[in-house]
Amino acid sequence: MSEPLPQRETMEFDVVIVGAGPAGLAAAIRIRQAAAKNERDISVVVVEKGSEVGAHILSGVVVDPIGLDSLLPEWRNHPDCPLTTSVREDRFLYLTQTGAHRLPTAMMPKLIDNHGNFIGSLGNVTRFLAARAEELGVEIFPGFAASELLIEDGKVVGVATGDMGLDRQGNPRGDFVRGMELRATYTLLGEGARGSLSKQAIARFGLDKGRDFQKFGIGIKELWQVDPARFQEGLVQHSFGWPLDRHTGGGSFLYHFDENLVAVGFVVHLNYANPTLSPFEEFQRFKTHPAIRDTFEGGKRLAYGARALTEGGWQSVPRLTFPGGALLGCSAGFVNVPRIKGSHNAILSGIQAADAVVGELVSGRPSSEPRAYEEGWRQSAIGRDLQPVRNVKPLWARYGIPLGIMLGGADMWCNQLLGKSPFGTLSHGKPDSACLKPIAEVTPITYPKPDGVLTFDRLSSVFLSSTNHAEDQPCHLRLANPALPIEMNLPVYGEPARLYCPAGVYEVVYDDEVAKSKPRFVINAQNCVHCKTCDIKDPAQNITWVPPEGGGGPNYPNM
Amino acid sequence: MKILVPVKLAIDSNAKPRLKADRSGIDLANVKLSINPFCEIAVEEAVRLREAGKATEVVVVSVGVGKATDAIRSALAIGADRGILIEAEGRVEPLTIAKLLAKVVEEEKPDLVLTGKQAIDDDSNQTGQMLAALLDWPQATFASQVELDGAELVVTREVDGGHQTLRLSLPALVTTDLRLNEPRYPSLPNIMKAKKKPVETKSAETYGVDLTPRLSVVEVREPAARKAGIKVADAQELVSKLKAVGVL
Ligand SMILES: Cc1cc2nc3c(=O)[nH]c(=O)nc-3n(C[C@H](O)[C@H](O)[C@H](O)COP(=O)(O)OP(=O)(O)OC[C@H]3O[C@@H](n4cnc5c(N)ncnc54)[C@H](O)[C@@H]3O)c2cc1C
Numbered sequence: 187m188s189e190p191l192p193q194r195e196t197m198e199f200d201v202v203i204v205g206a207g208p209a210g211l212a213a214a215i216r217i218r219q220a221a222a223k224n225e226r227d228i229s230v231v232v233v234e235k236g237s238e239v240g241a242h243i244l245s246g247v248v249v250d251p252i253g254l255d256s257l258l259p260e261w262r263n264h265p266d267c268p269l270t271t272s273v274r275e276d277r278f279l280y281l282t283q284t285g286a287h288r289l290p291t292a293m294m295p296k297l298i299d300n301h302g303n304f305i306g307s308l309g310n311v312t313r314f315l316a317a318r319a320e321e322l323g324v325e326i327f328p329g330f331a332a333s334e335l336l337i338e339d340g341k342v343v344g345v346a347t348g349d350m351g352l353d354r355q356g357n358p359r360g361d362f363v364r365g366m367e368l369r370a371t372y373t374l375l376g377e378g379a380r381g382s383l384s385k386q387a388i389a390r391f392g393l394d395k396g397r398d399f400q401k402f403g404i405g406i407k408e409l410w411q412v413d414p415a416r417f418q419e420g421l422v423q424h425s426f427g428w429p430l431d432r433h434t435g436g437g438s439f440l441y442h443f444d445e446n447l448v449a450v451g452f453v454v455h456l457n458y459a460n461p462t463l464s465p466f467e468e469f470q471r472f473k474t475h476p477a478i479r480d481t482f483e484g485g486k487r488l489a490y491g492a493r494a495l496t497e498g499g500w501q502s503v504p505r506l507t508f509p510g511g512a513l514l515g516c517s518a519g520f521v522n523v524p525r526i527k528g529s530h531n532a533i534l535s536g537i538q539a540a541d542a543v544v545g546e547l548v549s550g551r552p553s554s555e556p557r558a559y560e561e562g563w564r565q566s567a568i569g570r571d572l573q574p575v576r577n578v579k580p581l582w583a584r585y586g587i588p589l590g591i592m593l594g595g596a597d598m599w600c601n602q603l604l605g606k607s608p609f610g611t612l613s614h615g616k617p618d619s620a621c622l623k624p625i626a627e628v629t630p631i632t633y634p635k636p637d638g639v640l641t642f643d644r645l646s647s648v649f650l651s652s653t654n655h656a657e658d659q660p661c662h663l664r665l666a667n668p669a670l671p672i673e674m675n676l677p678v679y680g681e682p683a684r685l686y687c688p689a690g691v692y693e694v695v696y697d698d699e700v701a702k703s704k705p706r707f708v709i710n711a712q713n714c715v716h717c718k719t720c721d722i723k724d725p726a727q728n729i730t731w732v733p734p735e736g737g738g739g740p741n742y743p744n745m
Numbered sequence: 746m747k748i749l750v751p752v753k754l755a756i757d758s759n760a761k762p763r764l765k766a767d768r769s770g771i772d773l774a775n776v777k778l779s780i781n782p783f784c785e786i787a788v789e790e791a792v793r794l795r796e797a798g799k800a801t802e803v804v805v806v807s808v809g810v811g812k813a814t815d816a817i818r819s820a821l822a823i824g825a826d827r828g829i830l831i832e833a834e835g836r837v838e839p840l841t842i843a844k845l846l847a848k849v850v851e852e853e854k855p856d857l858v859l860t861g862k863q864a865i866d867d868d869s870n871q872t873g874q875m876l877a878a879l880l881d882w883p884q885a886t887f888a889s890q891v892e893l894d895g896a897e898l899v900v901t902r903e904v905d906g907g908h909q910t911l912r913l914s915l916p917a918l919v920t921t922d923l924r925l926n927e928p929r930y931p932s933l934p935n936i937m938k939a940k941k942k943p944v945e946t947k948s949a950e951t952y953g954v955d956l957t958p959r960l961s962v963v964e965v966r967e968p969a970a971r972k973a974g975i976k977v978a979d980a981q982e983l984v985s986k987l988k989a990v991g992v993l
């Protein structure tokens with residue numbers, strides 16, 4: 187950068203919230219509700235990097251209403267109620283290449299039952315919550331990414347929004363606008379899985395000390411409009427097994443909702459070992475299974491996207507509070523893996539953090555950490571949801587399929603019937619970035635070509651995510667060492683970023699493609715759908731995802 | 746000088762519009778809507794004229810349902826001074842919009858009306874021209890440069906094969922083209938201020954304009970899917986391919 191940038195302007199609030207996901211919005215709503223009860227005016231501002239609320243939200247989604255019921259008890263009767271399809275049927279399939287075996291409902295532990303839940307779009311749930319929050323006086327600013335934690339005297343005192351109008355080299359262009367400092371007594375980070383500021387806060391304040399590694403999965407999703415004859419309103423179907431091998435964790439979801447809409451997606455646990463695996467292609471291949479493909483016959487794909495989710499659960503949740511703030515929702519990691527649900531806990535965590543923050547603020551002498559939140563969650567509904575399923579993921583990782591699944595199921599039954607597990611609490615072992623085997627030690631996976639009807643390539647898929655970034659801006663995928671992808675990742679692992687990135691952002695190109703001479707690592711940052719997988723899975727931990735210019739990224743309509 | 750800028754809320758240029766199942770139109774449920782880019786350019790130009798001391802007030806007006814306020818707020822965040830929302834349900838045609846705007850012009854008495862050359866949803870390219878005709882004002886469409894010279898406006902227009910310069914006496918109407926300016930990023934404080942600027946809401950009925958559509962939409966269809974392309978190695982091959990298909 188040639189010249190120092192001008193000073194930032196500052197604005198002061200009681201609470202600044204990063205991210206208008208279910209967690210951040212629940213916290214905002216609860217704070218304003220509690221402020222009104224206490225006859226106090228507590229100012230709350232929410233910044234959201236998506237161009238509008240919901241633009242970056244991607245989920246299944248089957249929602250357990252426990253969070254919404256507690257936040258807005260009247261939500262079901264609201265004229266704009268975003269969840270109108272109730273779960274009617276719950277199916278769990280084990281797939282082999284040609285067969286599909288349905289698990290009898292009686293064998294399914296109650297802990298993962300979907301009865302009483304709703305199917306819909308989490309993006310639309312957040313749009314609904316944002317409207318309620320604004321009615322309560324919350325200021326929400328979509329199109330602004332929080333790019334920096336403001337830390338003074340060892341305490342977080344707010345965030346700064348990103349600069350707009352920098353060119354590729356980081357120099358101000360004609361339309362340059364400097365970011366703002368948003369200062370607050372408490373800063374709540376609700377950035378979702380692998381939040382960029384949350385990652386810094388966790389490292390800076392050692393919040394993961396004494397806790398297990400956080401684990402992740404990548405979820406890739408498509409929204410389809412299907413032939414009405416093939417639509418089964420309220421059907422929720424999950425599968426495991428094919429096309430993944432028995433050592434790779436993951437599975438599919440397929441939800442029928444609204445009018446002839448089917449949300450279909452595939453989750454691959456990011457502890458997979460084979461660097462030639464492509465989560466995107468596994469998903470495409472999954473749709474071709476004889477028990478699955480009929481659903482899409484005569485249908486049309488409407489939307490596409492991808493997002494990482496946390497999978498570490500109970501033993502991986504870091505300390506939630508730090509001087510000046512707290513982590514919410516998936517920034518902390520409250521997903522219940524066997525249920526693949528986290529949105530209910532995201533809302534509950536927003537509520538609990540809000541209660542702790544309001545408690546401090548109305549006390550007149552707010553202490554630097556809203557400690558009641560950290561101290562209370564394990565005994566709360568969130569703890570009761572996560573504790574009994576804590577061994578499912580480690581068992582799956584250790585024993586593969588089907589033994590790990592069976593042990594996981596047995597463990598859930600023990601927890602349900604006896605209230606404890608024969609395994610105690612199992613550890614996750616190692617971080618996802620350390621799980622890849624060198625390419626020389628694996629059998630390379632080859633994938634079928636897409637047909638353009640049921641299965642697709644990456645680029646036509648990214649097109650459907652309506653992803654857009656201002657072209658002339660600094661690359662938001664930072665390499666600590668720009669030489670590593672070609673010097674280490676390529677020879678040892680075949681540069682797996684080419685395959686795990688669901689948006690085709692990373693490429694290795696050669697001067698001569700046939701002779702494979704002079705490889706270069708290319709980053710097509712404008713395609714990035716903000717899933718955060720590269721930040722998690724890169725074996726060299728060399729890629730850091732930072733927020734691009736606000737408003738950039740996908741524009742999901744109802745994912 | 747007072748400037749009136751009519752703004753429309755349209756499907757965002759990044760959104761992927763989807764047809765309604767009965768093909769009667771585009772399904773707008775949950776589709777991202779934003780201020781029409783050409784309207785945004787018109788607002789930017791008006792605000793620049795005010796910042797240069799050549800205009801005194803910038804008023805924006807939008808016709809539509811309550812959500813149209815979003816377009817007004819975007820304009821206020823760029824720097825417009827106040828807004829007027831004229832509430833009207835359903836499909837309102839360009840002629841009806843122009844008639845409503847003519848009434849607003851009567852009330853507000855602006856010296857200049859700046860509209861977008863077209864809205865990117867319906868692509869009608871009619872409202873500005875119809876409004877100028879109803880007002881019997883001089884008009885300059887597809888403006889790529891607007892300058893105030895005393896009591897006259899000098900407008901450069903983009904036309905086939907070059908530029909045309911027009912001199913208009915005020916009051917006048919100008920429609921904006923893409924290259925007139927690049928709208929600024931609204932800053933956070935300006936977005937906050939925009940939330941507090943006055944927006945007056947009126948019902949379309951009060952203007953005594955007949956809102957019944959005169960056109961009926963028979964069917965809306967998607968464009969035919971594009972055929973797969975081919976990759977050429979260099980310009981030479983491109984030229985020979987183009988020659989082979991007879992376009993060169
Ligand atoms: C494929 C898939 C399927 C799932 N299925 C289900 C399901 O069926 N049921 C269920 O309950 N849960 C499901 N989940 C989990 C659920 O989506 C998450 O638990 C939930 O979204 C977490 O909410 P959150 O508010 O913590 O984060 P998010 O929903 O991720 O929201 C975070 C928000 O913060 C914004 N943001 C992030 N960083 C910044 C920044 N620096 N500045 C400004 N804004 C920022 C983001 O743009 C985003 O809008 C699924 C997840 C995936 C990926």
Ligand SMILES: Cc1cc2nc3c(=O)[nH]c(=O)nc-3n(C[C@H](O)[C@H](O)[C@H](O)COP(=O)(O)OP(=O)(O)OC[C@H]3O[C@@H](n4cnc5c(N)ncnc54)[C@H](O)[C@@H]3O)c2cc1C
Pocket residue numbers: 758782783865923
């Ligand atoms: C709000 C808005 C208003 C607009 N208004 C107008 C308008 O008034 N008039 C107008 O003319 N346009 C308009 N456009 C379209 C816009 O100006 C176009 O993006 C622009 O005309 C494309 O020119 P380009 O060469 O810069 O684009 P590019 O992106 O460089 O290319 C466009 C096309 O060139 C071809 N192409 C590019 N690279 C290659 C390659 N390597 N090999 C083969 N083919 C290639 C492709 O077919 C591609 O679709 C508007 C767009 C928007 C969003």
Ligand code: SF4
Pocket residue numbers: 663686687688689690691713714715716717718719720721731
């Ligand atoms: S670049 Fe990284 S964050 Fe962006 S889509 Fe690819 S893997 Fe996801």
